[in-house]
Amino acid sequence: MCRYSFNPFHQKNPDWQSTNCDAFTNNDIVDFHKTLKGYKPTPLISLPRLALKLGVGGIFVKDESKRFGINAFKALGASYAIYNVLKKAWENKFGTIFTIETFSDKSSMYKLGEFTFSAATDGNHGRAVAWTARMLNQKAVIYMPENTARFRIENIEKEGAKVILVKGTFDDCVKQNDHDAKLNKWQVISDTAYEGYMEIPNFIMAGYSTIFKELDEKLQFDYVFLQAGVGGLAAAGAWYFTNKFKDNRPKLICVEPTESDCFLESIINGNGNPITTKGNQESIMAGLNCGTPSALAWPYMKDSVDLFIAISDNYAEKAMQKYYYSNESDNRIISGESGASGLAGLIALLEDKNLKKATDIIGININSRILIINTEGDTDPINFKNVIERIKEN
Numbered sequence: 001m002c003r004y005s006f007n008p009f010h011q012k013n014p015d016w017q018s019t020n021c022d023a024f025t026n027n028d029i030v031d032f033h034k035t036l037k038g039y040k041p042t043p044l045i046s047l048p049r050l051a052l053k054l055g056v057g058g059i060f061v062k063d064e065s066k067r068f069g070i071n072a073f074k075a076l077g078a079s080y081a082i083y084n085v086l087k088k089a090w091e092n093k094f095g096t097i098f099t100i101e102t103f104s105d106k107s108s109m110y111k112l113g114e115f116t117f118s119a120a121t122d123g124n125h126g127r128a129v130a131w132t133a134r135m136l137n138q139k140a141v142i143y144m145p146e147n148t149a150r151f152r153i154e155n156i157e158k159e160g161a162k163v164i165l166v167k168g169t170f171d172d173c174v175k176q177n178d179h180d181a182k183l184n185k186w187q188v189i190s191d192t193a194y195e196g197y198m199e200i201p202n203f204i205m206a207g208y209s210t211i212f213k214e215l216d217e218k219l220q221f222d223y224v225f226l227q228a229g230v231g232g233l234a235a236a237g238a239w240y241f242t243n244k245f246k247d248n249r250p251k252l253i254c255v256e257p258t259e260s261d262c263f264l265e266s267i268i269n270g271n272g273n274p275i276t277t278k279g280n281q282e283s284i285m286a287g288l289n290c291g292t293p294s295a296l297a298w299p300y301m302k303d304s305v306d307l308f309i310a311i312s313d314n315y316a317e318k319a320m321q322k323y324y325y326s327n328e329s330d331n332r333i334i335s336g337e338s339g340a341s342g343l344a345g346l347i348a349l350l351e352d353k354n355l356k357k358a359t360d361i362i363g364i365n366i367n368s369r370i371l372i373i374n375t376e377g378d379t380d381p382i383n384f385k386n387v388i389e390r391i392k393e394n
Contacts, residue, residue, distance in 0.1 A: 056366075224251070320337065
């Protein structure tokens with residue numbers, strides 16, 4: 001059942017000077033990404049026919065489904081984090097400046113030595129870590145829940161990484177990865193922060209800001225839907241719009257699965273602190289199946305998001321279908337279960353009776369211009385095909 005909460009901790013002008021993620025202000029993030037093979041800004045796609053059908057003024061989708069050829073946005077964070085890890089290692093070892101050009105220089109990487117990067121993932125982040133490691137001729141070990149779709153596992157293995165399946169949830173993978181990395185002297189590249197591990201998730205979150213910096217500055221939106229797993233992408237969007245527009249920022253709406261609603265649970269019952277979801281973390285929105293908010297992402301979300309909603313899986317499926325079966329002049333968008341969750345959140349607000357009061361209060365109407373991030377393509381093609389073909393049965 002869908003549920004929601006408005007944010008009692010919302011601030012018009014948050015003061016984030018004392019927060020841990022100072023990497024957001026780094027001026028090399030987009031410049032670094034531009035040097036990576038295959039970089040180009042992802043498109044912002046307008047869906048006027050869908051907007052008309054849903055009764056809103058405009059729907060604009062930042063489509064990350066083909067980012068770097070790995071079908072998801074995650075490489076922006078993993079690559080920037082690994083760049084900063086290597087930068088620190090280089091400068092500690094040689095005492096000279098490590099530049100963006102050094103990162104791309106194979107002889108310099110050989111001189112720096114061998115690394116094994118490890119990560120916990122439900123799919124996309126692990127593939128991004130493995131992709132970056134392969135690009136640098138380094139090793140990667142990736143921890144995944146044992147019920148992960150086989151195709152997601154194979155995609156990571158194709159990048160040359162070793163995959164270790166863990167009985168349990170994403171949070172169990174995080175714990176096992178941290179334990180094994182300490183024993184084996186691997187470098188953890190985790191997108192969630194926890195006690196004793198804050199610096200690298202800082203860089204991963206900052207790397208995601210490229211998505212928003214690529215937007216045309218002339219465009220203005222009334223609402224931005226931000227899906228959250230551990231919260232890295234959502235926090236990057238919250239930081240961008242709050243930093244750029246201050247108290248005139250668009251309304252920010254956080255979307256989670258009902259079975260992995262750790263931000264919503266924290267807002268309702270955490271007394272201002274992040275807590276673990278009560279759900280079973282088994283939504284089809286696999287990339288969002290995370291039990292606890294990242295300690296780094298939490299302050300940005302708590303201070304700036306207007307509305308938190310948790311949606312059931314059927315809305316993710318409906319969003320995937322609406323993207324695929326485009327209306328007349330609208331472009332077709334290939335979107336996986338997690339990727340479609342932003343649009344799913346909009347559909348749920350407009351259709352689900354449990355969210356009607358939230359929709360009335362936040363004021364989405366026929367004039368509203370809405371930004372949505374499609375964070376992935378068909379990263380599980382078998383389930384994607386099943387969802388898309390299911391509409392034919394209805």
